[in-house]
Amino acid sequence: MLCSLVLLVNCKGGDDPINPEDSKTIPTGTIEGKVFAKNGTKPIGGAIVFTIDSKNQVYHTYSNADGTFNLTAPEGNSTLHIQTGNGLNFRTEVPVTVKKNETTSVADKDSKLNQIAKIAYVEGSYDEIESIITSLGYTATEISYQDLKNFNTISQYDIIFLNCGSRNFTYSGTNTPSNDLSIFSNLSTFITNGGSIYTSDWAAAYLVGGDKNAPYCGVYGGFLDLTKICFNTNGNSAMYNNCSVSNAAMASAIGFSTLDIQYDQPLWQKIQHYDPSFWEVLVQKDNEPLMIRTNKYVNTTAPKTPVGTSLNNNQMTICHQTANGNNITITINQNAWNAHQAHGDYVGSCSATTSSGNIYYTTFHNHASGNIGKSGPILEYVILNL
Template identity: 50%
Template structure:
């Protein structure tokens, strides 16, 4: 559906999250690295990127880029590898070699800090949604999948990320009558693949026909107890609150108006917040408008990892910072360095995902073929880079 996102209130957080958050309790000598993270071809600023380096003991020094893409990192001196990643680092990342000098500040060339696409990305075309246009606007590449191809796991499993556009299930089709596609998507996520679905495409997740009109509909693979959505949204403007601080810092917004200007869209009626994280809410009713999870995992479908072979020399781990009380951080590293990290106390896999599970995002709003999407573009760009 066509929905235009208009700003209600801007919270420009240009200086938030670019400061160093690393540990230096060991007395390690350091220098400062500064730079700007951008997309690979279009050179748009990337907010919320994790920028990090290690000392010789595999202690991590890290910072996040702010909404303008800027970061400032206090890093251990000497020859270091500087890593830049979004999400868990498995789909978008880059790294460069740097020489950190004691008590010196070094401004890094922007051209060396552009975020590379590692993932192989696909989308299923929709009637009301075209996320592939936003992906292209960032300078990244996608491939088209048909609805029918979702029934062939040998095709589905080639990808790291699949975008399910609103309206991609035609009225002549029914996900409730396509258990093969449903199982394939469940297997895809279980084995590390990430999904994005918008509006009517929630039917892929929880069942229904070309959209969902009742709770506990047949089909889908997400447990019905975790999510209910009804296609009874009407033309309205909702006051939206970005409840996830990392998302707010990354895009430089905390509140906005979301205009749903056509007559029918999927409302989230109930959501289990122990399974899903709510990222954006209606500030008046507290209803969820955007959710995320990496808690789906079906042990019976566990098998070979999905995705691009470029990932074979890299591995995702849960890194334990040296700083007391600091939360573990999910990163992706060279497989050759794995043993050193295990010796440091790190663990295989994501810090938050269940098993090898990938990430699922769902938004009640989306972009449109006419590109009249307002500031939803900032949120959707963040989703793309963090799957």
């Protein structure tokens, strides 16, 4: 009997230690399956897979790079939750019945990751991230550069992709942006209220200012202070060999930690300076950051206004405190919040100091030819974790 208890406590699923928080007293079984994108063919690694018992204890694991998962869960009828990112943008719920000491298999058709977010993109000249979004089986709405000037238009979306080559600001005089300042203000408000953005290469100008790109450190107009980040268009056409995936969760999800990146265009934006307390480096070449993200941006003067799809109105992101201290970010129904709060959970992502959305910036993007090698899985990861 003692051996059985030891085995139960130490059971693992996927690549993360399982956390049946009352496993010594609750009979359990196993749930297995494979997470797919909506297209039904692309396996998704790094998705959190969990159930919640009647005491609001969470049993969780993560899908492997090939999408497979194996979860120990309490006996009885339950809901299997599959989420990426914080769960607000992509998630799936599957009813399951777990039998003591037996394995329940989830059909592939039921473990596809659903799109909850409403996604927009601005067409670019050198980047077509929307082609990757649609190849995964998801949908994105094209909006224009002019649409970014209308907050009522962009506030209906959860995620906005700003492709390289999509910016063409209007100037009065030589250095002063005219009515385009509204775009910086709108993006600042959008992010502060929980919306997320993706920017690539020349789209750095949306962050710090500039015209079609950010040609040097110190350009005027953006919503990010230049102490946070600045750029220069001094990148050369080259192959960057032996780049590193710095983020452990990303590396585990995509199944590799090194790659070669082809920069097939000259004058790409190099990151000249960044604040490491503000940004997390996801991909780098030696000490040069190539992909970064932050969820720490906040504009304290921005108005508080709803952002995103109404489907999220009854959902909330929380940091769940597990019994072994391995805190996890999940999205739950708001009706369950009081019970979670009672045992130490708190509102927001475990990794965030604000309630703001994410900002991703990447120096590389999908090429016009579509031949992007291992950069492809990285961009897919970005899409699903915004």
